[in-house]
Amino acid sequence: MTKILYTDKLDNCVERWRSAGLSVIGPVRNANITAYRPVGSAADLELSQILPDRSIKELFFPQTEPMMRYSIKKDAINTEECLPPVGPRIIFGARPCDASGLAIDDPLFGWDYKDEYWFNRRNETVIVSIACTKSDEFCMCTSLKLSPDSTKGSDVLLRPLESGKGWQVEELTDRGREAFKAIAELLTEGAEAAAPTAVVAEKFDADACSEWLRNPENFESRFWKEISVRCIGCGSCTYLCPTCHCFDIQDEGDTFTGIRRKNWDSCSFALFTMHTSGHNPRSTQSARWRQRIMHKFNYFPGKFSANSCSGCGRCTRQCPVDMGITETLQEISKLSQ
Ligand code: SF4
Numbered sequence: 001m002t003k004i005l006y007t008d009k010l011d012n013c014v015e016r017w018r019s020a021g022l023s024v025i026g027p028v029r030n031a032n033i034t035a036y037r038p039v040g041s042a043a044d045l046e047l048s049q050i051l052p053d054r055s056i057k058e059l060f061f062p063q064t065e066p067m068m069r070y071s072i073k074k075d076a077i078n079t080e081e082c083l084p085p086v087g088p089r090i091i092f093g094a095r096p097c098d099a100s101g102l103a104i105d106d107p108l109f110g111w112d113y114k115d116e117y118w119f120n121r122r123n124e125t126v127i128v129s130i131a132c133t134k135s136d137e138f139c140m141c142t143s144l145k146l147s148p149d150s151t152k153g154s155d156v157l158l159r160p161l162e163s164g165k166g167w168q169v170e171e172l173t174d175r176g177r178e179a180f181k182a183i184a185e186l187l188t189e190g191a192e193a194a195a196p197t198a199v200v201a202e203k204f205d206a207d208a209c210s211e212w213l214r215n216p217e218n219f220e221s222r223f224w225k226e227i228s229v230r231c232i233g234c235g236s237c238t239y240l241c242p243t244c245h246c247f248d249i250q251d252e253g254d255t256f257t258g259i260r261r262k263n264w265d266s267c268s269f270a271l272f273t274m275h276t277s278g279h280n281p282r283s284t285q286s287a288r289w290r291q292r293i294m295h296k297f298n299y300f301p302g303k304f305s306a307n308s309c310s311g312c313g314r315c316t317r318q319c320p321v322d323m324g325i326t327e328t329l330q331e332i333s334k335l336s337q
């Protein structure tokens with residue numbers, strides 16, 4: 001017997017969680033964009049899309065956020081630290097590739113310094129993922145040793161029922177079990193079969209790609225220019241990516257008062273590495289593209305033993321010039337044979 005959550009009980013679940021003091025967040029469609037947003041009732045949820053257009057990372061690492069306010073007077077400098085708003089919350093309906101992306105970034109944000117902006121939010125959030133039963137040609141979790149029902153990064157995994165009327169519930173962590181205690185009366189014990197998970201074909205050999213990237217002879221290969229010639233450096237692929245994590249810190253204000261903010265940045269932007277002297281060590285788009293691929297599939301796994309990619313496919317799905325990392329890795333796979 002398995003715990004089952006029927007779809008017609010979902011509205012009550014949202015109410016129970018809210019009464020228990022949890023903010024409820026899930027995929028919500030607004031102005032043709034689906035993103036993880038606060039939910040008032042189950043009717044707000046958009047659970048039929050393969051995955052939300054925007055990734056889950058912005059709930060943990062917002063596009064911009066204040067770190068400190070400051071004011072400078074003749075005889076005093078005042079600073080006030082801005083910590084992220086705290087409060088327990090539950091994200092219902094994450095996709096496994098988004099949840100995995102958070103787990104991939106945990107070691108990065110806890111490596112030489114524990115980033116409390118990230119971990120305060122991580123520790124306050126229950127992630128309820130739904131296994132995928134649909135995929136498109138851009139999905140590639142299986143090429144990254146993940147799967148449409150991966151449990152990595154999730155507190156609870158729901159498997160859609162074959163009948164389409166609900167989900168099998170798999171509680172994975174104490175945090176998940178605790179959140180589901182609040183809705184225990186709304187769950188049913190049953191033996192209904194789960195629908196088959198989505199079929200996602202392997203598109204490249206990630207290990208072979210990493211090996212090719214580690215070979216110093218390939219750093220200056222003509223391949224980089226040829227594969228990236230159409231990239232316009234818009235940065236969409238990095239902003240939409242659940243694992244891209246680069247940020248810049250800027251002071252906004254005047255001489256006497258202002259806010260120090262943490263803002264997303266992108267290795268695709270020419271200014272990302274521009275020196276004050278005007279010299280830019282990554283002066284071409286191909287050098288910037290090489291850096292993105294090297295970082296995700298060579299440097300990051302070298303340090304944290306995992307590729308910095310969960311295979312969500314957003315970078316390819318939403319690239320304005322039909323680029324993204326899939327084609328690059330497929331070509332590298334061929335070169336490494
Ligand atoms: S690969 Fe595509 S999405 Fe990424 S920076 Fe280049 S043009 Fe923009």
Ligand code: SF4
Pocket residue numbers: 101237240241242243244296308309310311312313314315316325
């Ligand atoms: S690199 Fe592309 S496929 Fe991989 S996690 Fe980022 S957006 Fe998704």
